[in-house]
Amino acid sequence: MLHLTDIQLQDNKAFLAMLSHVLNVDGFYFSTTYDLTHTLQRLANTSPEFQEMSLLERADPRFVWNGHLLREFAAQPEIHRFALPVMHGFIAMHSCSINGKYFDWLLISRRSCFRAGVRYYVRGIDSEGHAANFVETEQIVHYNGSKASFVQTRGSIPFFWSQRPNLKYKPKPQISKVVNHMDGFQRHFDSQIISYGKQMIVNLVNQKGSEKPLEQTFAKMVNSLGNGMVRYIAFDFHKECSRMRWDRLQLLMDQLAEQQDEFSYFLVDSDGKVVTQQEGIFRSNCMDCLDRTNVIQSLLARRSLQAQLQRLGVLHVGQRIEEQAEFEKIYKNAWADNANACAKQYAGTGALKTDYTRTGKRTQWGLIMDGWNSLIRYYRNNFSDGFRQDAIDLFLGNYSVDEVESVSPLHIQKDWKFLALPIIMVVAFSMCIICLLMAGDTWTETLAYVLFWGTASFGTLAIIFYNGKDFVDAPKLVQKEKMD
Numbered sequence: 109m110l111h112l113t114d115i116q117l118q119d120n121k122a123f124l125a126m127l128s129h130v131l132n133v134d135g136f137y138f139s140t141t142y143d144l145t146h147t148l149q150r151l152a153n154t155s156p157e158f159q160e161m162s163l164l165e166r167a168d169p170r171f172v173w174n175g176h177l178l179r180e181f182a183a184q185p186e187i188h189r190f191a192l193p194v195m196h197g198f199i200a201m202h203s204c205s206i207n208g209k210y211f212d213w214l215l216i217s218r219r220s221c222f223r224a225g226v227r228y229y230v231r232g233i234d235s236e237g238h239a240a241n242f243v244e245t246e247q248i249v250h251y252n253g254s255k256a257s258f259v260q261t262r263g264s265i266p267f268f269w270s271q272r273p274n275l276k277y278k279p280k281p282q283i284s285k286v287v288n289h290m291d292g293f294q295r296h297f298d299s300q301i302i303s304y305g306k307q308m309i310v311n312l313v314n315q316k317g318s319e320k321p322l323e324q325t326f327a328k329m330v331n332s333l334g335n336g337m338v339r340y341i342a343f344d345f346h347k348e349c350s351r352m353r354w355d356r357l358q359l360l361m362d363q364l365a366e367q368q369d370e371f372s373y374f375l376v377d378s379d380g381k382v383v384t385q386q387e388g389i390f391r392s393n394c395m396d397c398l399d400r401t402n403v404i405q406s407l408l409a410r411r412s413l414q415a416q417l418q419r420l421g422v423l424h425v426g427q428r429i430e431e432q433a434e435f436e437k438i439y440k441n442a443w444a445d446n447a448n449a450c451a452k453q454y455a456g457t458g459a460l461k462t463d464y465t466r467t468g469k470r471t472q473w474g475l476i477m478d479g480w481n482s483l484i485r486y487y488r489n490n491f492s493d494g495f496r497q498d499a500i501d502l503f504l505g506n507y508s509v510d511e512v513e514s515v516s517p518l519h520i521q522k523d524w525k526f527l528a529l530p531i532i533m534v535v536a537f538s539m540c541i542i543c544l545l546m547a548g549d550t551w552t553e554t555l556a557y558v559l560f561w562g563t564a565s566f567g568t569l570a571i572i573f574y575n576g577k578d579f580v581d582a583p584k585l586v587q588k589e590k591m592d
Contacts, residue, residue: 129496129499139192144171144218145193171218199217222242227396241398251420260392290332305387305388309326309339310343
């Protein structure tokens with residue numbers, strides 16, 4: 109540290125703050141004995157040589173978040189036992205009982221470290237076909253020595269598009285017009301097929317408005333791909349479930365039932381004999397691959413679990429998981445916790461629609477909490493996600509610190525309008541509070557005052573001062589568009 113200049117010491121503090129920020133996010137896991145980066149099915153289909161490898165050597169690189177930090181250890185086999193791969197995502201483990209029969213139920217979500225980042229700064233795919241916010245989720249059952257698992261994936265719509273923050277609540281997605289989408293698209297699904305077999309795409313985006321071009325392009329590219337291993341279904345989640353009609357999700361489940369039966373699930377008996385293999389997966393997505401996606405994945409996983417528990421003899425013929433009140437509560441809460449974990453890691457807040465995942469119905473309180481989380485997402489996506497993106501890029505090695513770099517990217521001068529934004533927000537918030545205190549006796553008058561003055565104070569000032577990306581906290585360490 110003695111050889112560093114004052115500016116370098118200041119930069120070093122900033123870089124350490126970035127690393128601490130990444131490590132302070134919940135959801136990092138490691139094991140000294142079990143390979144967390146592979147599914148049960150992948151582990152069952154490996155060679156004896158693979159089983160003898162160290163956990164670092166055999167780990168799936170997609171899910172090793174400390175791979176960059178361990179790069180020097182990887183070349184020294186004698187110290188591999190000290191170098192454990194770290195996974196990022198979510199794990200829930202529960203000992204459960206149905207009909208007096210005890211079994212372990214696990215839920216594991218593995219986030220890919222390829223094309224990793226935050227909500228609006230990382231969308232689509234890169235040239236290698238890696239999708240943003242790609243997560244592999246595995247549901248596992250252990251009962252009397254038998255093991256069953258069901259795997260699904262989620263990931264951003266796999267072509268080149270972006271949705272950079274610009275102070276609007278929902279920035280308009282932009283599909284690139286200067287790249288060959290099919291190259292990356294085909295690489296993505298080639299990799300998916302090698303890893304998982306047949307693909308059933310479940311696209312949950314809106315089929316009108318700003319999301320419509322994404323749905324149309326996705327459908328067109330699947331048709332152009334012409335691969336019988338890749339199938340596609342579009343379901344306008346928001347339209348179908350509008351006005352609290354969540355029962356209409358059964359329409360989608362009915363459409364996917366035959367395909368799910370064909371894909372089956374992985375099952376190995378107590379003697380280690382593989383009984384069934386999962387022949388394909390559902391690849392679900394919405395815009396963020398968070399809220400809508402998690403709801404659908406939980407329903408698909410429940411249907412698979414129903415079949416697994418009946419085959420293992422835990423459930424009697426005719427019994428349904430929904431009727432098992434104690435386990436049903438565990439199941440719903442675990443999937444809601446999974447949704448929150450994935451959402452916090454990508455969007456910065458808990459997930460939306462978790463009231464449905466936890467209770468099986470939409471509630472007024474759930475709508476209020478969704479509004480609150482949406483407000484927090486708006487602030488973070490526009491005003492703090494640049495730092496989060498830089499932190500992830502630094503941690504994963506996408507940006508390397510160069511001591512001889514003449515000008516540090518950390519010292520790019522911010523426009524005065526960006527610095528003025530906190531003052532504007534304080535003024536707007538203060539006016540809202542004043543309106544609440546001075547408004548009329550009725551809630552109608554109060555609400556009108558708040559909506560008018562609160563919106564006017566912030567909105568008008570933002571319009572007056574806003575120009576391009578001046579207000580938006582853009583990443584500094586990796587300047588180029590992250591799709592090349």
